[in-house]
Structures are given as structure tokens and as C-alpha cells.
Amino acid sequence: MAALLEAVPNVSEGRDLLTIEALRAVLSEHASLVDVHVDPDHNRSVFTLLGDSQRLQQALLGGIALARDRIDLRRHEGAHPCVGAVDVVPIVPLEPEQMDRAIRTATEVATRIGTDLGLPVFLYGAAGEGRRPAFFRQGGVDGLRRRVEEGELTPDFGPPQLDPAFGAVLVGARPPLIAFNVDLASEDVAIAREIAAVVRERGGGFPGVRALGLALPSRGRVQVSMNVEDWRAAPLHEIVSAIEREAGARGVAVAGSELVGLLPAGAAAAAAAGPLRLAGLDASRILEARVAEVGAGLGNAGERS
Numbered sequence: 001m002a003a004l005l006e007a008v009p010n011v012s013e014g015r016d017l018l019t020i021e022a023l024r025a026v027l028s029e030h031a032s033l034v035d036v037h038v039d040p041d042h043n044r045s046v047f048t049l050l051g052d053s054q055r056l057q058q059a060l061l062g063g064i065a066l067a068r069d070r071i072d073l074r075r076h077e078g079a080h081p082c083v084g085a086v087d088v089v090p091i092v093p094l095e096p097e098q099m100d101r102a103i104r105t106a107t108e109v110a111t112r113i114g115t116d117l118g119l120p121v122f123l124y125g126a127a128g129e130g131r132r133p134a135f136f137r138q139g140g141v142d143g144l145r146r147r148v149e150e151g152e153l154t155p156d157f158g159p160p161q162l163d164p165a166f167g168a169v170l171v172g173a174r175p176p177l178i179a180f181n182v183d184l185a186s187e188d189v190a191i192a193r194e195i196a197a198v199v200r201e202r203g204g205g206f207p208g209v210r211a212l213g214l215a216l217p218s219r220g221r222v223q224v225s226m227n228v229e230d231w232r233a234a235p236l237h238e239i240v241s242a243i244e245r246e247a248g249a250r251g252v253a254v255a256g257s258e259l260v261g262l263l264p265a266g267a268a269a270a271a272a273a274g275p276l277r278l279a280g281l282d283a284s285r286i287l288e289a290r291v292a293e294v295g296a297g298l299g300n301a302g303e304r305s
Contacts, residue, residue, distance in 0.1 A: 005102055006092040006176070007031070007049040007056045008261060011067055012082045014043045019070045023047065026066050031059035037260045041216040042225075043078025044087070046179070048261045053105040060089060060109050064169065065117055072165045073141055079214040080225070081137045083144045084167035088133050090125065091173045102173040103127045110171040114157030120148075121157040125172030128156070133170050134210070141167045178228040178267055179260035180236060182243050185253045189215040192222035195246045199224065199239060206234035206242070221255055231267040237275060 009027070013019050020038055023045070027033050031051035038045045049059055064086050071085035089109065093102040106127040113121050124131045136144055136153075145162045147153045154160060155168065162168050184192055192213030197203040200211035208229035216223050224243055228234055244254050 003052075003098055003101070004050050004094055005053060005056055005098065005105060006094060007051075007060060008088075008090050008092065009047050009049070009060060009063060009086055010082075010088045011045045011047065011063075011071070012043060012073060012076055012078065012080075012085050012087050013067070013071050014038050014040045014045050014078065016070075019066075020045050022066055022070070023063055026062040027059050029059065029062060030055045035261055039080075039260075041078070041218050042080035042214070043076060044080045044082070046260050053101065053108070056091070056105060057109045057112065061112055061116060064089075064113060064119070068117060068119065068163075068166050073167045074165060079216065079223075081140060081212075082167075083137055083141045084169045085165070086169050088124075088170045088172070091127075091171075092176050093173070094176070096175070099126060099173065099175070106171050106173040110157050113169060113171065114155070114159075117158075118163075119158050119166055120155035120160070120162055120168040122153070122168060122170050123156045123172060124170050125174040127171065127173040132210075133172075136168075136170055144168060175229070176264060178231055178236065178263060180226050180228055180239075180257065181260065182224045182226070182240060182257045183216065183219070183221045183255040184223065184243075184247055185255040186222055187215070187220055188252075189213055189222045191247070191250050191252055192224050194250070195243055196224050196226075198246055199226070199242055206239055209234050209239065231264065231270060236267060236271045 011023060024033060024036060027047055027049060031049040033047060034050055035048035036045065049056060051059065067085045073085050091102045091106040093099045103126050110121040110123055113119050122136055124133055148161060196211035196213040199205040200209050201207050210227040212225045214223045214225050228236065240257065247254055
């Protein structure tokens with residue numbers, strides 16, 4: 001059996017429950033849908049899929065087609081920046097040696113989105129010369145449309161202009177990351193933005209951390225919303241401690257945190273090790289991880305016999 005890949009389509013809809021359930025049904029027809037994270041303030045839903053290359057492609061094409069028919073970005077309002085009804089579609093290798101497969105899968109699905117669905121696609125990450133989604137989101141969908149019209153950017157696949165209702169889709173290949181948010185007991189988004197600037201790599205903070213300060217009107221809070229690209233270099237408990245210090249210095253408390261999608265076992269172990277003061281705690285000490293490892297080894301041995 002071909003090694004599994006992960007796909008994490010981010011859809012610009014977090015309020016219309018009928019559309020979200022329809023997406024859940026379509027995406028799970030061909031691949032294993034293992035997590036759905038819905039955020040009405042971000043107006044965004046993040047679906048986590050597992051499958052081989054062909055199954056992921058079938059699932060993603062079906063989901064993007066449904067989003068094209070049901071989501072109009074011209075009426076979209078939400079805290080999270082986006083440039084498409086399906087904003088980003090990362091293909092993620094679960095093992096480093098599978099990155100080439102992830103790149104091929106990303107390129108294949110991008111080609112099919114352009115030809116079969118008639119939507120413009122930009123490649124990012126390892127599939128797109130290392131460019132990040134933020135490169136395309138400058139100025140939002142209107143900014144991207146202007147850059148395309150002025151000839152600065154050209155879609156890698158599909159029509160040469162953005163779709164009026166859908167926008168564009170960013171398809172990429174990248175290593176696993178952790179999407180992690182910390183909420184602050186304040187309605188002052190300037191505080192969240194200040195703290196985001198302190199903890200993100202670009203501001204001299206943690207390596208591989210991308211952070212934004214966002215308002216959450218329905219919760220009466222603000223949020224430091226992050227992508228943690230290397231949890232070994234930037235352990236989650238250290239990031240939370242830094243945010244607590246920065247928030248406390250501004251007279252604000254941390255109200256909680258949330259995980260978007262799944263968490264690697266090693267990252268969970270590292271996060272637990274800090275408060276527990278346990279040295280050497282990593283994925284090799286997690287019972288379920290070792291059981292899965294042994295089970296996979298027995299399965300492979302059986303296949304060879």
C-alpha cells in the first residue's frame with residue numbers, strides 16, 4: 001500500500017453549517033477525514049485528510065468543486081486573511097523522505113483544479129519555489145487580483161485571472177506544522193498584534209513561528225494566531241510562557257488556547273515535558289506511538305513472507 005499523505009484544505013467558510021457539513025461529506029467520500037476545525041470568527045474551516053495520492057486528489061477536487069458552487073468570496077467577512085473560497089491546500093508528507101511525493105501530488109492536484117474546475121492556482125511552499133501563502137495574501141483578494149492584472153503575478157495553472165466569486169486557490173507542499181492559537185482576555189486587538197510581533201520569527205522571536213493578532217468578536221476576546229513550523233526549535237509550552245509574560249506586562253491574562261488540526265506525538269510529549277520537568281520525554285516514550293511502530297513492522301514482515 002502506498003504511504004499516506006496528509007492534506008489540510010482551509011476553506012473560507014466557518015458560519016454556514018449546511019455548507020460545512022456538505023464539505024465534510026464530499027471530502028470523506030474518498031479520503032479519511034480525521035479532523036474538522038470550524039471557527040466562525042475567522043470564518044474558516046480547516047479539514048484534515050489522510051490518504052494516498054489518488055484518493056487525496058479525488059477528495060480535494062470534489063471539495064473544491066462544491067466550495068466553488070456554494071461560497072462567494074465577495075460576501076465573505078472574517079478575521080483570517082484569505083484569497084480564495086478554498087484558500088490554501090497544503091499536501092504534507094508524514095515522513096521527510098516522502099516530500100517528493102507530496103510535491104508531485106500538489107502539482108497534479110493543482111493541474112486538475114486548473115483544467116477540470118477552471119480555477120486559477122498558485123503554487124507555494126516546496127512546490128512553489130519556497131513562497132509562503134502570506135506572499136500571495138498581501139492586500140487580500142483585491143490585492144492579488146490587482147497584482148495579476150498588472151502582470152506582477154500569473155497563476156501557475158488555470159485561467160490567467162482570478163475568479164470573481166471564488167478568487168484563487170494556493171496549493172503547496174510543506175512539512176508538518178502546528179496551527180496553534182492563544183486567546184487573550186481582552187478586546188484590544190492592538191495588544192494581540194503587539195504580542196504576535198514579539199513571538200514570531202520575523203520580529204526576532206521563535207524560529208519558524210508565523211503569528212498574527214486577530215479579533216474574535218463573538219467571544220469578546222483577541223487572539224494570537226500562529227503556525228509553528230518547527231516544534232523542536234519552538235516548543236509550544238515556551239511559546240505560551242512568552243505570550244503569558246507579554247500579556248501580563250500589558251495587564252492582560254491568557255484566556256485559553258486551541259489546536260487547529262492534529263498535533264505530532266513528539267510535540268505533545270515535548271509540551272508535557274516542560275511543566276512536568278521530565279528530561280528526555282519524546283515520542284519514543286509514548287506507548288501508542290511505539291505500539292503503532294511495532295504494528296507497522298509486523299505488517300511489513302507479513303507482506304514480505
